[in-house]
Amino acid sequence: MSFIKTLISGEEGLFNGDTLTSMQKMTLRFVVVGLIFYGFVVIEGMLMRIFEVTPVPFISQPQFFAIMTAHPLVGIFGSTYSIVFGAFLFLVPFLMKKPLWSIKMAKWNLVFVAVGTLTFWTAGFISHYAPLYTLYWPLPADFNQFSVWGGTFFIIGIALVMVGSTLFIINIFKTITYTPEGWEKQPAGALLGSALGIGGFKNLFRKNKIEHLVSLPVAAIARGTVDMAFNTGIILFTGVLILIYMVASILGFDLKTTAIDALLYKNWFWWGLDLIADGLVLIFVAGTWYLLATLITGKKLFMQNIARAALLVELVVSWTVWSHHLLSDQAQPGILKVLSGEMVTAFELITQGLAFFITLATLWSARPLKMTNPLKFLLGGLLGFALAVPAGIMQADVGLNRILHNTQWVIGPHVHVAILVGLTMTLYSAIYFLFPILTNGAKMHSQKLVDIHFWCHLIGGIGMGAFMGMAGLNGMLRRSLYVNGEFNTYMILAAISGTLLLIGFLVFFYNIVMGVGIKGVIDIFLPAKVKGKNLLPE
């Protein structure tokens, strides 16, 4: 096929949008939106990296910090949430062999997340609202530095994403528990209990063990969604709180910021935010590893009852680890620093280590495996978390935190390696696995380009984390600027690594577009011609 023909109609003309069900289209839309926002994040990252090396005229310092504020939020909500929502809204009904509770709600879910992300991104871009995602009190309500109108729209954007998240949460739990039309009545309570681990916990004390009603990946999705529900509530509440200060300011009233205790706010905020980083991300990722390992091998998961129990432990642990973010806060009680900040946090090494081992052991049991695209990206994802989790455990130590907190170490070897290598490569593995299923047999344009994507992403992600980490160990702070080029060597090396990531993403995007064709991409956003709630065409 000629280049133009492939660009328009896709590889070998295999993709036909008319054959897609509503569910397939809905899932693909989530993925496309998520990948577009991922593109935003990669470009933003490169812009910030360039500015860190040498100030460029088209970015001002306030703009730099506005980009830094939007960057993680676009990455988490716009990109990761979109891809995860799409994948799980497809997988839960797929694994439970029943239709999604509401496709309409899923479509609105995407609209809220996409519009919300664009709203807060645009608000920050125009107004330079930049309290950063940590929003330490009373910074978000400091109107000497920030435009109150910009802040208002920014918070509204975040609130829209949270509404979208709420729709996802409702849809997931309703899908697990509801009885589809014409079906025998489903045991909603027992299904919910099994998904949340209550059934498994009761089994510990029963002579006659009761079988799990939902599969392990569905249990992982449900438990991660519990953390998402708490997190959504906290962020919504926090947004409303900040909004009250902003609306009051617009109306000419200056509310007293000291009415809110700064340390209490910090504890509250980190408790909620940590439900993403140390909660739902780890649980969702472990569940995805288990699912991919069983799908790739066709074998049962190694030690699956322990894996199921570990997911419950991880859920409980995620509610009690927030204090590792406050080890450098001298007013934080010492008991919280040691128990929550150090000891309970160390459990994440155990739970994540278990997930790592169980996945590898499952793959090992099916030797020899073909090194498929999902397998190689899954191994990359496993490596990413195995590098990033111990880096986090090290900084969650009273002694080491004194010299690591707020340095590039935290954001490099821990956060960026966890997200870019661990999480994103796991998501890529799922995308490569689901691509032919969701497109009814379309093919990637080029296997060589998949390999380039893999190596660019892996080397770029680890390289970026490593050079940021070296800068951090040498004293470079995060959320700061060094106008005299003190850390330029590390930042240039990190920028080269970032360039690899960008190349990897562009290659992947090109490969996907050439796989389905531009006509196919447009088709994805048109109404489905195959009616009904079926996941796949009959």
Place this chain on the structure above:
Amino acid sequence: MVDSTVVIYGQTLAYTFYCIVLILLMAWFAYKVTRGDKGTFVKPAIFYTFVAFLTVLGVSLHIITFNTIPWAEMDLNRSNYNPDKTFVITMQDHKFTLPSSKMIIDLNDKVLFDVKSNDLTYGFGLFRNDNTMMFQMQVVPGHRNDILWQFKKPGVYTIRSTEYSGPKGVFMIEKDVVEVVDHSGIIK
């Protein structure tokens, strides 16, 4: 007290070694998993040994650092120590107000930095001339923010806010305002 550069050096070595071993291990696994006649099940004993290893590692890391990093114990129990010197510092409007233009410290002294914020959440960190960090803490408004530190090396240090407090926070730097001198008063 051991200087924090020694601790950083130890950490760098340990983590680098871990990363190299892990990457090699994963490369080996990726190679082996595509070869062999048939898969073998991993013995549960290996799994439980791994779990035990992680548990010991997770707990012992903090016990080891508590007993080897000298400031860890002093920091948690700082109210039980009598500082040789106390510096009260105020932060407001993105500016430091220092007790004097130069804070002179005698070698081996235990010094308490008592830092107060009157508006935003800031950070307080001490940095060497090569930009490496000596230590830092958060400075939260409405709360006591104090850190006790023993200086074992003479030198000149810079104070910098280590927490983002808006774009202006980048410039919260007080260059060479802390000086640690030996008993004869000569800077080494």
